[in-house]
Amino acid sequence: MAAVVDDLLAAGPLTCAEQRRVAHAEGLNGENRAELGQYFTPAPIARLLAGMFEPPEGRVRVLDPGAGVGSLSAALVERAASEGWRCSLDLTAVEIDDRLLGGLESTLSDCLEVIPSAQGRVEHSDFLTWAATQAEPEIFQHDRQQFDLVIMNPPYGKLRTASASHERLRRLGVRTSNLYSAFVWLASRLLAPGGQLVAITPRSFCNGSYFRSFRQALLDDCSLRDIHVFESRDTAFRDGAVLQENIVFRIVRSPQRSPVQISVSSGSGLDEARRHHVSADSVVHPTDPRLFIRIPEDRSSVELAEQMGGLPLTLAGLGVTASTGRVVDFRSREHLRDDCEGDTIPLIYPAHLRQGRVKWPGESSSKPRAIAVSPETEGMFLPSGEYVLIKRFSSKEECRRVVAAVLEPADLPSEVVAMENHVNVLHVSNRGMERDLAWGLAVYLNSTVVDLFFRQFNGHTQVNAAHLESLRYPDVQSLQALGAKARSVEFGQAALDTLLERHVPALKGLR
Numbered sequence: 240m241a242a243v244v245d246d247l248l249a250a251g252p253l254t255c256a257e258q259r260r261v262a263h264a265e266g267l268n269g270e271n272r273a274e275l276g277q278y279f280t281p282a283p284i285a286r287l288l289a290g291m292f293e294p295p296e297g298r299v300r301v302l303d304p305g306a307g308v309g310s311l312s313a314a315l316v317e318r319a320a321s322e323g324w325r326c327s328l329d330l331t332a333v334e335i336d337d338r339l340l341g342g343l344e345s346t347l348s349d350c351l352e353v354i355p356s357a358q359g360r361v362e363h364s365d366f367l368t369w370a371a372t373q374a375e376p377e378i379f380q381h382d383r384q385q386f387d388l389v390i391m392n393p394p395y396g397k398l399r400t401a402s403a404s405h406e407r408l409r410r411l412g413v414r415t416s417n418l419y420s421a422f423v424w425l426a427s428r429l430l431a432p433g434g435q436l437v438a439i440t441p442r443s444f445c446n447g448s449y450f451r452s453f454r455q456a457l458l459d460d461c462s463l464r465d466i467h468v469f470e471s472r473d474t475a476f477r478d479g480a481v482l483q484e485n486i487v488f489r490i491v492r493s494p495q496r497s498p499v500q501i502s503v504s505s506g507s508g509l510d511e512a513r514r515h516h517v518s519a520d521s522v523v524h525p526t527d528p529r530l531f532i533r534i535p536e537d538r539s540s541v542e543l544a545e546q547m548g549g550l551p552l553t554l555a556g557l558g559v560t561a562s563t564g565r566v567v568d569f570r571s572r573e574h575l576r577d578d579c580e581g582d583t584i585p586l587i588y589p590a591h592l593r594q595g596r597v598k599w600p601g602e603s604s605s606k607p608r609a610i611a612v613s614p615e616t617e618g619m620f621l622p623s624g625e626y627v628l629i630k631r632f633s634s635k636e637e638c639r640r641v642v643a644a645v646l647e648p649a650d651l652p653s654e655v656v657a658m659e660n661h662v663n664v665l666h667v668s669n670r671g672m673e674r675d676l677a678w679g680l681a682v683y684l685n686s687t688v689v690d691l692f693f694r695q696f697n698g699h700t701q702v703n704a705a706h707l708e709s710l711r712y713p714d715v716q717s718l719q720a721l722g723a724k725a726r727s728v729e730f731g732q733a734a735l736d737t738l739l740e741r742h743v744p745a746l747k748g749l750r
């Protein structure tokens with residue numbers, strides 16, 4: 240047994256941590272895992288995170304929040320030792336789960352064997368409470384712990400809104416409902432000036448209104464320096480669990496400086512990443528009030544973003560509004576009908592959007608096709624007219640994220656229509672729009688260039704009204720000319736793309 244341990248030590252602290260990680264993961268059931276977000280980082284990805292820091296100098300205080308068995312600290316120590324960093328490391332690993340403490344202590348002592356001048360300690364605490372105490376404004380400056388490097392793979396899941404930590408965070412101005420963003424937000428508050436934070440997290444914080452305050456806080460206090468994305472969204476690198484798309488990023492507590500380095504690898508952590516630099520403005524557009532974080536993965540994506548950003552109009556500038564369909568089916572069950580009979584009107588679901596048109600009633604399906612007209616439902620209806628409908632969730636099989644279709648009055652046998660909540664609707668003050676404009680908008684939204692651009696800021700398959708509002712659009716005349724032609728063209732990707740290029744020359748050659 241001693242010989243085995245010696246061999247492992249000789250192999251380095253990360254290899255030993257890897258054995259502990261695998262042993263612990265094998266003993267986990269789904270419940271523990273979900274409760275504490277115990278999706279540990281395999282060694283190659285831990286190395287990738289550690290590899291993102293600029294080598295620091297002097298006394299370097301390192302924080303590993305939600306440390307698990309210490310794989311990330313071990314990866315950092317291995318890098319420091321192999322590159323001969325001229326610094327003295329002081330490690331703090333915070334972990335809540337007492338079943339992991341033995342393994343974590345062992346990993347830290349392996350680290351101290353590799354760099355004898357280093358120091359290390361385990362804090363057995365809830366990181367949120369621990370960090371909130373450190374970040375509290377009433378703590379005198381000299382008592383406050385600050386860190387030069389933070390390396391983290393935070394747990395994720397909902398932060399219980401009724402919990403004491405949620406209330407405490409709210410008082411500190413940390414307003415978020417997700418564990419991972421709360422971890423990163425608090426950890427960033429503990430960075431010393433010039434301190435660096437590297438984290439692997441879901442990509443979901445890069446867009447969407449839920450995470451806006453989080454993005455604002457990060458971008459106000461820190462600068463985004465590196466973003467790493469994985470080619471395959473299904474890469475199973477967190478203990479074999481296929482989860483949502485993850486990214487790795489590095490922020491520095493200092494004013495924003497261009498450029499930002501974007502790197503892309505397969506997700507195995509074993510291949511050489513492709514890298515390029517982009518201006519900070521092409522990641523967070525200076526005039527974007529939503530502060531979406533876009534990730535142009537290569538040069539042509541930067542060019543695409545610039546061309547799209549140069550289009551003249553917003554949706555509001557076109558006089559058009561994006562809303563989600565008003566019928567939430569599980570809340571309106573008693574009003575839903577299988578077919579349009581008696582005093583009912585058509586109800587449009589995403590399945591009715593086919594080949595750029597609305598095909599209602601469509602093939603037989605388990606979904607209702609109509610909704611009863613009553614004082615309770617009337618507020619959910621729109622008068623018949625030309626609308627553009629967009630699916631809110633694109634299925635995995637769909638090759639495009641944005642799937643749009645035109646609804647014309649003749650498509651339905653009624654004077655009013657209702658849209659289900661999984662459909663977005665483009666309308667003009669709750670009425671339809673001019674027909675050619677509707678067709679032009681649908682072609683534009685269904686185009687390859689919009690799809691490519693959309694993927695830069697939207698890591699998931701959801702398309703919200705806010706996403707549609709954040710896009711820029713061609714001028715009205717071009718959209719109308721495009722729409723006038725599109726009606727007579729058979730629906731097909733190549734034909735739509737060619738039509739768009741002909742009518743909006745600024746978008747030529749970008750796909």
Ligand SMILES: C[S@@+](CC[C@H](N)C(=O)[O-])C[C@H]1O[C@@H](n2cnc3c(N)ncnc32)[C@H](O)[C@@H]1O
Pocket residue numbers: 275276277278279280281304305306307308309310311333334335336339364365366367391392393394395
């Ligand atoms: C995604 S795992 C990552 C573990 C380790 N850093 C790694 O990369 O392998 C998140 C870790 O955070 C711990 N954790 C969850 N909630 C915590 C909390 N409130 N305070 C401290 N640690 C917590 C979990 O027990 C788990 O070890």
